Amino acid sequence: MRIGYARVSTSDQSTEAQVSALRTAGCERVFVETASGAKADRRVLAEALEFLRPEDVLVVLKLDRVARSLSHLIEIMSLLKAKGIGFQSLTEEISTTTPGGKLLFHLMAAISEFERDLIRERTMHGLKAARAKGRVGGRPRRMTDDKIDAVRSLLENGTPVKDAAAAVGVSVPTVYRYLPGSAR
Structure with a gap:
């Protein structure tokens, strides 16, 4: 079964175009949500993820409709993969139900992991340099x-x-x- 998820950030926006595209793509059910993409807690997305069963496909119009960041997208993809559920983004033409789509997604995940590692490395280097200069992070001690x-x-x-x-x-x-x- 193909399940759609449509999201807009504010009630001023309309989900009609997203819902129409998802229906055209063969979605039998479409979950619609009005919530900021920056929110970690999106009730309707959680409901849609709970509704999905093995061999279903979660379909979105664009990647940014389902995830607030690349790391969040990878988290969702890992959840879907563990449950045996496919994923498709219509605009970016990514589908984990095809070998090419899986490859593209894994490349994106590898780049994201590389980026996180670089950020972590730069942070550690900065902390080490600050400590060498006698600066220590964190809240100042109350008791001198x-x-x-x-x-x-x-x-x-x-x-x-x-x-x-x-x-x-x-x-x-x-x-x-x-x-x-x-x-x-």
């Missing part, structure tokens, strides 16, 4: 060494943990995190 010493001194003089925490401007759990042996 001076504050730790001040709290330790207050606690040794009998100040309650709550008051010692307030004196240096941190919460009680923060004091316990930095000074785990503190008396409660």
Whole structure:
């Protein structure tokens, strides 16, 4: 069975052209959704993916109607492949039901993986260079060494943990995190 999926981003747009093209392509059922492509949670897409059975084909007018990014498209394709479901994009003329379509999709997936690896490599290189310059990423510590010493001194003089925490401007759990042996 050929199942269509049509999506527009806003209610101002019309799905008529997409639905017509999907019906012409032989789709027996068409799922229609109005949702931004950037949204990770698209209820109707999830419904369509759940509806599909082995040997069915999910048909879309364009790739950008089904996925918000290439990595999202690959994720959807992996799900479809695992379920034994084909995929076809009418505009890009990609169909995983043909050997040539499978090849084209795998080439796209390989390029996407290569791109992700390059981004990861550049990020790691940048982090390493920043560390070499003495910069460390992440959120700044709430408890500096001076504050730790001040709290330790207050606690040794009998100040309650709550008051010692307030004196240096941190919460009680923060004091316990930095000074785990503190008396409660």
